[in-house]
Amino acid sequence: MKKQGVGHATGKIILMGEHAVVYGEPAIAFPFKGTGVTCTFAPATTSSLTSSHYEGKLSDAPSELRLIQQLTQTLQQDFGQKNFHLTIESTIPSARGMGSSAAVAVAVTRAFFDWIDEVLPKERLLHYVNYAENIAHGNPSGIDAATTSGDQPIYFEKGKAFNSFPLNIDAYLIVADTGIKGRTREAVDAVKELCRTQPQKTNELIRHLGSLTRQAKEAITTNQPHLLGRVMTAAHHDLSELTVSNQSLDAFVELACRHGALGAKLTGGGRGGCFLVLCQDAAAAALIQSKLKNAGVRETWMQGLGVYEHV
Known part of the structure; x- marks a missing residue:
């Protein structure tokens, strides 16, 4: 285990197709690197959190942070890790459609695996992020998880697999x-x-x-x-x-x-x-x-x- 582990994720935006995608038309989601989340894990005597929304024991965190509570608890159980201090720094505004909750889950998971010095395959990352998104949103499409953890635009249609394509535009x-x-x-x-x-x-x-x-x-x-x-x-x-x-x-x-x-x-x-x-x-x-x-x-x-x- 390292002294600390660091993980990062970007925000996301819907570039084209909002609303029409509900009726079977395509849409494009975009990783937006103008905003992002950085998380850091370090050993501690009691599991605790420092963020813009809350600072203190993770067990006492408000209900809106249950995604972080349950995700970190699951990661601890799966890998037998002890207490930690988690720091979250984010420039992604919440409730603005920019994938804040998914980005936090991506950054937390990447930071945890970096801390325990384990390789993190993409499928495993998405497993934990979709688990967290289920806590936050009930039945997520997976678009936010795929976009905030990737580096290319995603083209998607209802009921079909996501397809990434190259970012090749000078603007x-x-x-x-x-x-x-x-x-x-x-x-x-x-x-x-x-x-x-x-x-x-x-x-x-x-x-x-x-x-x-x-x-x-x-x-x-x-x-x-x-x-x-x-x-x-x-x-x-x-x-x-x-x-x-x-x-x-x-x-x-x-x-x-x-x-x-x-x-x-x-x-x-x-x-x-x-x-x-x-x-x-x-x-x-x-x-x-x-x-x-x-x-x-x-x-x-x-x-x-x-x-x-x-x-």
Whole structure:
């Protein structure tokens, strides 16, 4: 056993296909390295936790941290380890559709295996992360676990296996938080009601979102950032037609495009939460970040894509 073990995981975003994926269309999820979680295990006399939400004995932690309690307890039981001190440092906002709980589970598991100096195959990692996600969400799709533990975009359709594909697009991506909590359930119910009351128009929008997602995959694999930007903005307009957006999201997307973004759209459940902005280069991204913050966006994060990921 090492003196300490360290594990890391990224956040995630839904790049394309939210809501339409419920109706059989494809979607793309994206590991977002602009946010992340780092966990550290070290020996201790009593199992304890240091995090932004709680500091103290793990047994006394509040109920919202039961994922960490039960995951670490299971890891201890499986490997016969004694008490520990776990430190969690995260820049992933919770309840924003960025995979916070899955990323924590990935980082905790990686840190634990690093601490006990054991090899961690991907299948074993996903076993523990999906166990933790079941605690957090009841019946997770596995998308968050696969995305936060990987390094490539994932293309998925309901009832089919996830497929990763190469990240090959030279651009920068901003994720921005409106500061308004998303209303996923409300948005899902609204789309369902539109399917009932306006079936032809709603089905056309959903099919079009699927087509845009396929174009986005093509744009990413063939390094066409302008095409990706166009389909992102078109997807936002479709989602707005489906009443998934709100006035703030529409205004921020329009502001970003007005100041030189290649494209922009909401991400996740909608009616609040976060949105995405695709930029040609770092200078354009920095300018748009500044404009968004001046307009009232709570927080922004940026990731270089393609060749810029390694600069």
